[in-house]
Amino acid sequence: MRAIVLREFGPAGNLRPEEIPGPVDEPGWVRINLRASALNWHDVLVRQGRYGSPLPHVPGADGAGVRADTGDEVLIVPSLWWGEDESFPARGWEILGDHRPGTYAEAVRVPAECVLPKPRGYNWAQAAALPLVGLTTFRALFARARLRAGESLLVLGAGGGVATMAVTLAAGIGATVVVTSSSERKIEQARELGARDGVLYTEPGWPRAAKAIVSGGFDVVLDSVGTWQDSLDALKPGGRLVVLGASRAEQAPLDVRRFYFGQYSLLGTTMGSPRDFAGLLALLAEHAIAPPVIDRSFPLDEAAAAHEYLEQGGGFGKVVLDHQ
Missing domain, CATH: 3.90.180.10 (Medium-chain alcohol dehydrogenases, catalytic domain)
Structure with a gap:
């Protein structure tokens, strides 16, 4: 599959498109064929080596696409293994794309509990942009x-x-x-x-x-x-x-x-739990709240240019990668 691979920490130019093996099926995990992913400042810190990600590495926390097993349109909640205590994440908590392959790819594998239906009326870019910032x-x-x-x-x-x-x-x-x-x-x-x-x-x-x-x-x-x-x-x-x-x-x-x-x-505070995300979805259903603001979209292969644009700080809203 096509993916953006980081082989050395540093500037945005270190993000390069490559062909790599796709995700391997595993019980309790779901493969998502991604249609879009979204950038976060967290991704910049991953690229710089602030989170000690293993190299080579595929970054990216946010994504939306189609479940390979059911064909359902879904988004990914990038909060992995928060735990039962809502006041603080468990010791094993991590953000997708920190230590496991992330969403800058044609497909990603995530725990089944981190897959939720794409909100009604959202396009792929808006759905991909919602999870981490929302x-x-x-x-x-x-x-x-x-x-x-x-x-x-x-x-x-x-x-x-x-x-x-x-x-x-x-x-x-x-x-x-x-x-x-x-x-x-x-x-x-x-x-x-x-x-x-x-x-x-x-x-x-x-x-x-x-x-x-x-x-x-x-x-x-x-x-x-x-x-x-x-x-x-x-x-x-x-x-x-x-x-x-x-x-x-x-x-x-x-x-x-x-x-x-x-x-x-x-x-x-940090990014929250899956239960917080359920609260977010309930809030969106209860009130007339617009989808995330999309500032600019880049093709997947131009992830480096997208990072450079994000770091300039001149945009308004989310920067996304189009995988289609």
């Missing part, structure tokens, strides 16, 4: 932060997959959403998805400007970049800071006294 965002906003209708949410960033998913999910349930960005164009695009407004984080004092939009501060801040002090500056007393990334900073000094006098909650 699951990650649902867990962050609803399983961890307990966001409710009528509350306010600040999303740091406006253009990435998690950010656009957060805007659509939160606005879809009736929360007030504000975003940050370095681009007025992305703020306008976020408004079109349901955000009330946005602020430029390149401007001094942007947390104050963001708080003014919602008259006093946010109930929840979703921080995928690691700028905790700015995030706390935007919260109202008693607010919840949800952290799921460190793309801009990996160290975050805090004013400890201010933190505890403010009665803030600091919540770490």
